[in-house]
Amino acid sequence: MSSQTVTAELRRWILSQAQAGCRSEDLLASMMRSGWSEDVALAALEATLAERAGAAAPLAAAAVPEPALDGAPNRLHTLDREVRVLAVMSLPRVVVFGGLLSDEECDELVALARPRLARSETVDNSTGGSEVNAARTSDGMFFERGEKPLIERIERRIAELVRWPVERGEGLQVLRYRPGAQYKPHHDFFDPAHPGTANILRRGGQRVGTVVMYLNTPAGGGATTFPEVGLEVQPVKGNAVFFSYERPLASTRTLHGGAPVLDGEKWVATKWMREGVFA
Numbered sequence: 001m002s003s004q005t006v007t008a009e010l011r012r013w014i015l016s017q018a019q020a021g022c023r024s025e026d027l028l029a030s031m032m033r034s035g036w037s038e039d040v041a042l043a044a045l046e047a048t049l050a051e052r053a054g055a056a057a058p059l060a061a062a063a064v065p066e067p068a069l070d071g072a073p074n075r076l077h078t079l080d081r082e083v084r085v086l087a088v089m090s091l092p093r094v095v096v097f098g099g100l101l102s103d104e105e106c107d108e109l110v111a112l113a114r115p116r117l118a119r120s121e122t123v124d125n126s127t128g129g130s131e132v133n134a135a136r137t138s139d140g141m142f143f144e145r146g147e148k149p150l151i152e153r154i155e156r157r158i159a160e161l162v163r164w165p166v167e168r169g170e171g172l173q174v175l176r177y178r179p180g181a182q183y184k185p186h187h188d189f190f191d192p193a194h195p196g197t198a199n200i201l202r203r204g205g206q207r208v209g210t211v212v213m214y215l216n217t218p219a220g221g222g223a224t225t226f227p228e229v230g231l232e233v234q235p236v237k238g239n240a241v242f243f244s245y246e247r248p249l250a251s252t253r254t255l256h257g258g259a260p261v262l263d264g265e266k267w268v269a270t271k272w273m274r275e276g277v278f279a
């Protein structure tokens with residue numbers, strides 16, 4: 001399949017699907033099902049969508065958060081905590097951290113978030129649960145940035161660790177997965193082909209990085225998976241997985257998900273980082 005080239009017909013098809021609101025990852029999957037090789041399908045998708053976005057050249061790479069890993073350190077020092085570097089990958093850009101949070105910090109985050117999850121459940125029940133998103137079967141809540149001393153401390157630590165200003169971060173999100181719950185593979189950046197994206201980008205621009213922190217160790221299952229590269233990060237209390245994406249494109253290989261929890265609950269806190277100030 002090395003001699004495939006992008007035809008005008010394929011580009012027209014991509015454009016019409018994108019205009020109809022089809023997501024990039026679904027487009028890629030259907031191209032591959034029709035026999036296009038992944039490399040050619042990705043190149044066609046990116047070139048066509050970049051053109052549609054009005055860019056003469058392919059989308060420019062944004063600056064992204066990135067830990068100071070020169071010299072391959074196995075720990076990084078932040079103002080208030082030493083964090084271990086457990087694994088590093090280049091494509092997708094993934095870094096796994098050990099001990100980003102202490103056990104006590106994890107417990108305190110769960111305790112602060114739990115009552116607010118319970119409240120959102122009540123609201124869901126009163127509407128008959130019609131808004132349930134089958135792709136994400138967890139319960140979630142957001143903290144305001146700097147809302148509590150604990151939140152502020154964690155936000156400062158992450159900012160230092162990945163060298164990205166606190167002001168460019170969204171508020172911390174906490175998710176709870178019960179047994180069987182999962183988060184199907186997705187990208188964290190906003191799909192440039194989606195009609196609602198322009199509006200979202202007005203506040204802080206694109207997402208360029210994610211830190212998912214594990215607040216407990218589930219009894220079974222619940223890995224964070226990167227299915228395109230066969231990577232699974234096991235959820236271990238206090239550890240975290242960081243990944244970045246300099247363009248909102250599938251070629252960053254940052255497609256990821258939360259595998260079904262098989263036993264017990266899984267709690268995570270997610271910090272998303274934006275290109276610009278998220279005010």
Ligand SMILES: O=C(O)CCC(=O)C(=O)O
Nearest residue numbers: 212223224257258268270
């Ligand atoms: O639960 C996980 O492991 C992944 C969470 C995630 O993808 C997200 O919060 O965007």
Ligand SMILES: [Fe+2]
Nearest residue numbers: 186187188256
């Ligand atoms: Fe995600």
